[in-house]
């Protein structure tokens with residue numbers, strides 16, 4: 449992989465702790481492989497729980513001096529980090545595609561998206577305003593200040609190896625917290641490359657550490673049980689989120705959770721069908737269906753059902769499956785064999801319960817972890833895909849009669865992250881947007897992610913928000929000072 453990069457030194461196999469690049473004391477490593485080709489890209493330091501605790505100690509020491517700096521000072525460093533990420537966008541993208549599999553164009557987009565949080569929250573660092581409240585008694589004055597929570601620890605998944613980290617570390621550092629990240633062991637190289645650039649940008653030693661480890665549950669326990677950690681931020685499945693929340697309860701730790709989704713994508717009779725097809729393709733097949741905001745259930749009103757299915761089939765059959773590093777690839781491989789098993793499981797369940805295969809349905813000729821983009825018609829609420837996130841290139845089309853019915857079906861889930869619908873009637877647009885029990889609603893668009901908006905879920909999709917001016921709140925505590933004069 450190094451030979452493809454302008455800056456081969458961005459590829460690191462050691463963890464980044466307290467400003468030092470360290471191997472595990474016992475020499476243990478875990479392999480990072482390319483999901484398109486199966487070759488090993490690097491053998492990365494596999495830290496023990498004791499070494500994770502050390503990273504936390506260092507972060508604890510570094511936090512107060514970092515918080516004591518001015519917001520403007522922290523902003524300058526974050527701005528430099530942003531500039532470096534954009535300067536090395538191509539290298540970071542190549543590295544990401546190599547370890548994660550997504551097409552290079554998507555990796556470039558993700559690097560820019562991740563970097564945008566660093567830029568945004570750097571700017572917000574200067575605007576952590578408090579408030580003054582008229583006193584409740586003639587001799588009382590009340591001031592509210594907002595202070596960093598302390599050491600924050602993060603655990604992130606493999607589907608967005610850069611952006612899921614950037615969305616957390618940027619507001620944390622802007623607020624004056626220090627941060628220890630444990631990246632997914634399938635994709636730690638992007639995180640380590642970000643650390644190389646953070647160091648160059650002038651992030652002080654210990655303020656940002658990347659603690660690589662294959663022992664996810666051990667790391668999770670250390671993060672939750674170590675009294676020096678005051679804040680846990682996690683992106684991943686609802687299942688693991690619940691485990692972490694339970695563990696964090698003993699210390700009453702503040703938690704941000706970006707968990708699973710089961711996004712409905714609704715096409716009404718009055719929708720612009722070509723736009724809806726284009727939106728569905730972007731929303732369902734981006735990152736090969738491996739995003740928590742990907743459409744999982746596509747509901748189409750009866751009057752346009754057959755026409756939408758026909759046009760979607762044509763669009764899906766144009767998607768090119770291949771190695772993400774080759775230009776022109778639309779869909780890369782899935783991340784690991786179990787991801788294919790889940791797609792097959794949801795597909796078989798749907799077909800067993802009466803769905804009809806419209807296109808795809810098989811492993812791709814390329815073999816390995818490649819799967820054909822797949823569409824079925826005749827999906828029903830009782831099917832697995834109606835209740836579980838597929839996280840793969842499988843698009844089931846459900847039919848519905850009217851607004852009331854589709855809102856009930858769309859909300860019939862424990863999840864509440866992203867939702868989408870296509871319609872033109874103004875009153876319908878307003879009513880449906882308000883009725884969907886989701887943290888995010890895309891209206892006539894399949895792409896909703898941006899650093900300027902508050903991303904997050906309701907119900908069992910999570911706690912807290914990332915991005916926008918609200919995103920920094922998750923790393924701040926309020927304190928009111930009541931003075932008697």
Ligand code: ADP
Nearest residue numbers: 603604605631632664665668683684685688691
């Ligand atoms: P995904 O489907 O994205 O892999 P997971 O919730 O399984 O979702 O994983 C998200 C992240 O959480 C990964 O980095 C994984 O290694 C980590 N993880 C998995 N189990 C645990 C656990 N028990 N405690 C802490 N982290 C965990």
